[in-house]
């Protein structure tokens with residue numbers, strides 16, 4: 207229809223006009239120049255003075271253009287100055303001689319369109335330039351003080367841009383980029399943690415600038431269950447996710463094929479940073495594996511960990527219980543290392559946890575398979591460990607940490623306030639892995655290595671406002687991941703029944719301590735170490751279990767002396783209190799025991815402490831006992847020292863505190 211076509215033609219014309227509009231000004235300027243030349247000739251054609259004035263004006267205008275173009279690019283400045291010089295020279299000539307005189311009209315007809323077109327071309331090129339191309343990058347780098355750096359072709363993935371940066375040789379270093387990260391984030395209007403820099407290891411002027419614009423960790427993810435129930439502890443432990451959705455994993459045992467040692471982990475974060483839930487992420491993963499046992503010390507009386515407690519091989523509630531556990535760890539290290547060595551393992555591998563049926567891993571001199579029980583990996587965990595570490599001393603802890611790694615043991619240590627006044631530099635250095643949650647900005651240097659901070663990691667920016675956000679530095683993780691934030695999963699009341707089920711699973715299907723570990727632990731801790739029990743079996747002191755298992759293993763059945771064969775091992779022992787010794791335990795008031803009686807009483811008191819699992823004692827534990835038996839504390843102190851000389855007690859790191867050596871090993 208005519209109307210339609212009219213409208214169509216109108217809209218096409220409108221469109222073209224709209225597109226052409228930005229390119230019209232140079233042409234209008236050419237027209238205006240021609241007109242100015244014609245009018246000027248009509249007015250000043252015969253005036254010599256006007257000739258001088260016009261020439262000076264033309265030179266001044268060109269100079270002013272050059273000066274005004276100082277802040278633009280060199281190219282634009284030159285283009286503008288040439289245009290103005292050509293235009294003003296033509297106008298001057300046209301005014302004085304006439305626009306059609308000599309070659310002036312041809313110059314106008316040819317030169318005018320050329321100049322106008324050159325500006326059009328320039329504009330078109332600018333519009334078509336890739337906004338992520340070098341120009342705009344240069345703008346960004348210039349803004350942040352890295353003017354002569356270059357950005358090469360960027361790799362764009364969903365929510366992640368990786369741009370290789372080449373810095374000006376001899377002028378800029380990778381450090382300059384690290385220092386500029388905050389300004390880059392500001393220029394891009396992003397949080398600091400969204401911009402990171404990974405320097406190339408073999409160059410100090412090249413690296414990758416990584417920008418993760420959207421915080422994909424903002425969404426809270428709840429824990430729903432372990433990632434790999436029944437798997438090996440050597441497989442990755444999944445504790446959350448990275449900001450690009452990749453799983454956040456750690457490995458505790460080493461892997462000889464990958465040249466990786468086993469590691470110890472520091473869980474560091476300020477109050478409210480989500481440390482408790484992070485520990486639950488890790489502990490649930492560990493407990494869901496088939497070849498690991500866990501010794502766990504928690505001075506907060508298992509407030510957060512209660513549902514998992516039945517799955518632990520040993521649980522200590524801080525104080526002396528933890529002291530005994532630490533002493534036991536010291537004792538099991540050489541025993542386990544020896545066992546691993548005897549069985550041809552240079553470090554713990556999953557195969558070590560199985561019964562030893564291969565001739566390659568035998569402790570028998572004749573080279574035949576030995577059939578020894580396997581040795582599960584051991585995770586020893588110290589929650590809120592500052593006091594324990596202080597009591598233990600730096601040298602002792604560093605020694606334990608160093609030797610534990612070849613004994614198939616990982617230490618996990620959590621700190622309430624991650625800072626140097628909680629843990630010394632050398633102790634910190636013995637923990638190669640860290641899960642660094644939000645903290646005070648002043649403590650960042652304590653939590654993370656300098657290179658990771660320089661690459662953009664910034665846990666101090668989170669404080670306690672981003673619970674569960676963390677950086678993980680640990681062997682096995684690609685180093686360029688270290689500065690990428692991750693987030694652990696949250697535990698709510700919905701997780702409790704799942705954790706209880708998991709603990710029951712661990713009781714029934716998880717590993718139990720091997721005879722070597724249980725024997726060494728019971729040798730230090732006596733009845734304080736029971737080993738994990740199953741839900742349906744009564745608790746049996748691990749010491750007994752270890753001994754009987756060892757005997758069974760070596761002799762193919764329980765070892766019983768022929769004269770004891772009639773004794774029922776399950777029957778109760780006769781109660782000592784009912785025997786002839788009764789008066790000793792019920793002293794007459796005011797009766798002062800003879801020196802011999804007193805020594806016997808003291809020996810019995812130690813025995814009682816041992817039976818009750820209280821393995822660390824000092825004079826203050828004997829206060830009531832002294833009153834009851836009319837004996838003095840100095841007398842007790844002297845007896846304690848004597849007992850240490852006899853080998854019944856061992857000194858601890860605290861003056862006046864002694865560790866009872868269980869009678870089984872003292873004998």
Ligand SMILES: Nc1ncnc2c1ncn2[C@@H]1O[C@H](COP(=O)(O)OP(=O)(O)OP(=O)(O)O)[C@@H](O)[C@H]1O
Nearest residue numbers: 426476477478479480481482483673674694695696
């Ligand atoms: N990954 C997570 N995602 C979301 N919320 C979390 C996460 N982890 C912990 N939270 C929440 O953050 C709060 C603090 O967590 P939590 O108690 O674990 O911190 P904490 O560091 O152990 O503190 P404190 O040292 O005081 O015990 C809790 O309300 C918890 O539910």
